[in-house]
Amino acid sequence: MHKIYRRTFFFTVALLALGCISLATRHAVAWQNDAPIVGPGIPNVGSQAPRSSASSTKAGSILFFQKYASNTQQPSNVNTAFTLTNTNPRDGVALRLSWVHDCRVDTTFTTLSANQTKTFLASEQNPNNTGYLMVMAVSATGIPLQFNWLIGTANYKDARGFEAVYNAVGVAKRSGGVARTNSEITVAELNFNNSDYDRLPKSIAVDNLQNQGTAGGGDPQSKTDVTVISPLANLATTTSQSLKIEAVAYDLSARAYPQVIDNACGLNAPVSSVWSNVNEFITPTRQAWARFGANVNNISAPVLGLSLTEGAAAPAGLDVRHSARPMQALSWLDSFKMTVPIVAPTSGAPSDPVTQSQPEAVGD
Missing domain, CATH: 1.20.5 (Single alpha-helices involved in coiled-coils or other helix-helix interfaces)
Known part of the structure; x- marks a missing residue:
């Protein structure tokens, strides 16, 4: 028994x-x-991607393009070609494009099917403006959602002769599903705090700033423009903020040259306009670097930046870059909240994907 x-x-x-x-x-x-798996091992896209800092080398649910320009009178000389790619092999997504220029926001929509790449011109989508572009994955009803499969590049040309390609900054949504909304479902709140979305930079830097002097016939040896943006806290159609950009250049002796730029719409200028004495502390053989931060009403604000450099008649051995370089993050803002008015996509949107919160990563 x-x-x-x-x-x-x-x-x-x-x-x-x-x-x-x-x-x-x-x-x-x-x-x-x-959550479809792309290739062997652990993918760096989708819900399964381990958490990591926002950067221009990762996929995200939000993409920031720090600068675009367009001019319908000179579309071949002043324009920006954007390329967006959905790396998800199965699911499509609706995208909200927020064109921020002159402290205003214009909104358009597009969609990407699985594995689709789409290219479009700023002159067609937001003509005769200069600003930055924020691309956001949204649900069929327009609520921001997790879709960490987006990557993008911009091919930029402007009237000052700059021509370069750069990658968008990818910001992942770490929590699954859609963003939090108010009870009326008219406004969504995005929290960039490493719990909801990746944090945004508090301080950024650019290195290898060159002398901006002329060489013989009057052409500059090197010309550099810097763009520093602070994403708006409210993506309403018309908005403004009391923004101050803190810019500090350092020569090879580590001497600081601080400047404060009071501009609600951010910084977009040659380095010689930011530091009028730039050619005194940067010589053809002595470069410099600079860091940037921002505050709104004396409260630290997020910053993203891009440097554009073109060189001509450079002395032998001088490293002059012909490129656009996203500025590197030095520190991160603990938390930043963005209010997004909910607008449904204007064309048919794919079904909302099923998502999960991202796994933790060691050292994050």
Whole structure:
């Protein structure tokens, strides 16, 4: 009798174990179905990507392009070609494009199907403006959502002769699903705090600033423009903020040259306009670097930046870059909240994808 009981007991335990394995297998299969895997190993896209800081080398649910320009009178000389890619092999997504210029926001929409790449011109989408572009994954009803599969590049040309390609800054949504909304579902709140979305930079830097003097015939040896933006806290159609940009250049002796730029719409200028004495502390053989921060009403604000450099008739051995370089983050803002009026996509939107919160990453 005892042997029968023991056999029955072990048989029951075995059935329970098999049931647990079967359930775990079904959950694993469901998880893979909810978050498609791209290639072998752990992907750096989608809900399964380990958490990491916002950067121009990762996919995100939000993309920031720090600068665009367009002029319908000179579309071949002053324009920006944007390329957006959805790296998800299965799901499509609706995208909200916020064109921020002159302290105003224009909104357009587009969609990307699975594995689709789309290219469009600023002259067609937001003509005769200079500003920055924020691309955001949204649901079929217009609520920002997690879709960490987006990457993008910009091919930029302007009237000052700059021509370069740069990557968008990818910001992941770390929590699954859609963003928090008010009770009327008219406004969404995005919190860049490393719990909801990745944090945004508090301080950024650019290195290898060159002398801006002329060479012989009057052409500059190197010309550099710097763009520093502070994402708006409210993406209403018309908005303004009491923004101050803090710019500090350092020569090779580590001497500081601080400047404060009071401009609600951010900084977009040659370095010689930011520091009028730039050619006194930067010589053809002695470069410098600079850091930037911002505040609104004396409260630290997020910053993103881009430097554009073109060189001509550079002395032998002088490293002059012909490129656009996203500025590097030196520190991160603990938390920044952005209010987004909810607007439904103007054209048909794909079904909302199933998402999960991102896993923790060691050292994040």
